[in-house]
Amino acid sequence: MQHQTEQTNAALMARRRAAIPRGVGQSHEVFIARGVNAEVWDVEGKRYIDFAGGIAVLNTGHCRPEIMQAVKEQIDLYTHTCFQVLAYEPYVELAERINALAPGNFAKKTMFLTTGAEAVENAIKIARSYTKRSAVIAFTSGYHGRTLLTLGLTGKVAPYKTGFGPFPAEIFHAQFPNAAQGISSDDAIASVESILKNDVEASRVAAIIVEPVQGEGGFNVAPFDFLQRLRALCDQHGILMIADEIQTGAGRTGTWFAMEQSGVAPDMIHGQIDGGRLPAVRRGGPR
Template identity: 45%
Template sequence: MSHDTISQSISIVHPISLSHGRNAEVWDTTGKRYIDFVGGIGVLNLGHCHPGVVEAIRDQATRLTHYAFNAAPHAPYIELMNRLTAFIPVDYPVSGMLTNSGAEAAENALKIVRSATGRTAVIAFDGAFHGRTLATLNLNGKVAPYKQKVGVLPGPVYHLPYPSADNGVTCAEALKAMDRLFSVEIDVEDVACFIIEPVQGEGGFLALDIEFAQALRRFCDEKNIVLIADEIQSGFGRTGQRFAFSRLEIEPDLILLGKSIAGGVPLGAVVGRKALLDNLPKGGLGGTYSGNPIACAAALATLDAMNDEHLNMWGSQQEETIVSRYRAWRAQGISPYLGRLTGVGAMRGIELANADGTPAARQLTQLLSLARDAGLLLMPSGKSRHIIRLLAPLTIEAAVLEEGLDILQACLEKLTA
């Protein structure tokens, strides 16, 4: 099928054309079956065509397909916000707004913190990814390909090292860099917010250092700075619990949501402290499609499926399987390019590295092709595009997960210099 009418600036990882899917399996237009470890890049924690989500979409489509909430409120939006705010594991009163995407949630969060603090500067982190819109591009801790050739970006934005056991950056190093930033680059009184991923997605499934997270929370409290947690990829059960910030034992002030919030239907949200969300004047927040009734219905069905018992069970089963297989591969020495296992819970990455520890990006490109030919779809990540991120649905059948890992093992064994 020709792609001539589609912008060539869109990069495609897998040059196939998909037809349909069921849970953790998809089929292309030639009828070939694949095990899906991409999940729409973290959107399908409940798998393809989850029955509850499909039923909710069908039912809502017979009632009301669209209404702009800021023109006239509709029941699905109201019900979802009541359910969603109750789903956020914090102790303070929560309110929020729905958006079309995670990037739009980030954009609105920037407006909210500017209004609430009267400040404009934002501190983000190396390796971060927060979206592809103009303001979120500047938050991203990586130039290529996102910031290339787009000119001056909205600011001011500063970046700090992201401390994680997965990248070797310590809490002390990050705090030292933060001290330098406020001594040399910017007055702390000008900072509106920090924005951070509890587990970096595009950055390579790097889990944030807990000590640093708690120090950052204390610092933000002392300086009246808003702390934003980007849970767009790590949220809705990806790590085996509702949201990844819970493992850090902190409460962010604002939380960005998207991806698996609605079972594959475009939706996002920014939620958090009610005083922050209510700060802009009437009309300061909103959008034509934001909180579309069909998307809200899909999100309500998603929340029905994501009770803590299910999330804990799905997360622990997937984590145990992945970790045990990885350890066996290391013990067997199946590939000289098999590097570290990154992430936490069911949000795991597998690094490909050379003998000297440098990224084996060429071997990852090789692996993507080998796995696809063998019937497994994988997604790259990391600064050097050298980390496989495992994003199989949480609902994947045990036998299908093992089959996918068998294919991955066989392909790892075939990697060449």
């Protein structure tokens, strides 16, 4: 109770610095007291427009009434069961709905995970187990998370990887197309082919993981022909194509998944829904 009287951002920052490690960064020295739609109010009563949305995860804004109502109804029924121990129907229903939305005219399955990094890690595990191959190709400037495997996949050193190596082996980085840097689709595909020629044989590559729009990497849009040619290259060599849509999924580019716009159906895809991160959808085939 003592903490709830006369709170200021400065006082809370002082407590935060004493109690929480510096590794948990903070962009603004502001503490939120409440939020409605796109607006938030800090503990001193100052109003802001929330352009960050929890870093692009809050599609429906703060406290949308239908969502609040559904959450309240749910917590009145039961708390945590662990789906693997005691299942519940909403998990199945949501998986069915996402399967219907995900690109590809084939049977699909969805699992729900807590973070994007966890979704990416599981996609790599599934790809390795299914193909019995170990290598993975990712792209320069790509971002896939903060765990050691996902940092290994991330194609940008500062600020993500500095000081945290060594990273898991058998990860190779090809060039991502970037018009501003003069890297065309041809260059990017040639870069993948160069890895298959000079670093690892195609028959040992389990997966190629790609963001249809690089987010952390600078909002680089993958040309559709690049994604289509990557799909063809994967099919040619029995490599699984993984689309990391943690930042682009759930309608953030206008379609439910950004991959839909290229006409390419990956073998596995991750997205992220309001607040909680995301489901990994995969073809019905593996496992």
